[in-house]
Amino acid sequence: MNDFKISKKKSTYRKHKRQLLMFNTITSIVLAVCVFATAALGLVAYTVSNMRHTDIIEENVGISEEAKDLPKEIINIALFGIDSRSTKVENLTEALSGRSDTIIILSINTIDKSIKMTSILRDSWVPMLNSKRKPTTNKINAAYSFGGAENALRTVNTNFGLNITDYVAVNMQQMVRIVDILDGDGLKVNITPMEMRRINELSDNSEGFNSPPLTKHGLVKLNPVQAVCYTRIRDDSEETRVLRQQKILGMLFENAKNLSPAEYPAVLNKLLAFVETSLSFDDIYQFAPMLSISSLHLQTTAVPGKEVVAQGGIFEDTNGTWVWKYDIDKAKNYILKWIYGI
DSSP states (O other): OOOOOOOOSOOOHHHHHHHHHHHHHHHHHHHHHHHHHHTGGGGGGGGGGOOOEEEOOGTTTTHHHHHTSSSSEEEEEEEESSSOSSSSOHHHHHHOOOEEEEEEEEEEETTOOOOOEEOOTBBBBBEEEEEEEEEEEEETTHHHHHHHHHHHHHHHHHTOOOOOEEEEEEEHHHHHHHHHHHTTTOOOEEEEEHHHHHHHHSGGGGGGOOOOOOOOOOOEEEEEHHHHHHHHOOOOOOHHHHHHHHHHHHHHHHHHHHGGGGGHHHHHHHHTHHHHOOOOOOOTTTTGGGGTTTTTOOEEEEEEESSSOOOEETTTTTTOOOEOOOHHHHHHHHHHHHHHOO
């Protein structure tokens, strides 16, 4: 594939990319909280049956011989946010049917205790298997709908040279429920008039939510829907958006860390009802000590981005679909360097 550059044809392309990056980052925050909060509650894991666990067959997820030799001290987990607003959040088969409009690689370094997240934008045009397991090229978010988590993992691994065998999946309505479980007595945030307006716009019925509107700005208590919408605001600078996300993430992490042992069974039982994962309780529990690290910080990047430039648009071979085209090999090399330093 050619070395593409960002198109100057339409400013809407750049806006579209920013919107996708925002949704990816938001979902990664909630999914990461879900993984680590589950780990924090792992002491009573075997008493809980609500968790939907699935088995992944390693031979089916496209790990190359080269990828098998990647450093074992770094654990990669795929986080999938499914484009389903189904309110039947307890019915995971329905709630998790559709395209994975958020695809994040959560990389946990077990040596230096650092965490990195790599967002793969949903409109990335890549090779994959279709629903009949035949080679095709499509937007990367279609891989999940074609063949579930295994096909999505295979698509990520084969295109970017990775070794991912585990995943966590959740949809948008489930994210709100997860925040509801972890938000304690509400999340108190100082918001501006613009933020109040945008939260109210994003939390109305057009997004599948039904939240009462905020009536004032300044220091307010956000409910779970409003908190998720707060992190989705994209009206100002990238730096400000990142600060919003970090603020909510920090509050949720602190709430998860401050749970008492007596609260573990009930909270864990609720939390796991909204998650599908290939991780076992033992897998999750090994991450628990990281929650006690006061300096825990999530480092994030995205592909395409500054390091992997792309051309966005509708092309002859995309059947009228808007996509991002970029050099997959360059993206692979960038991701490996970002995660492993190689």
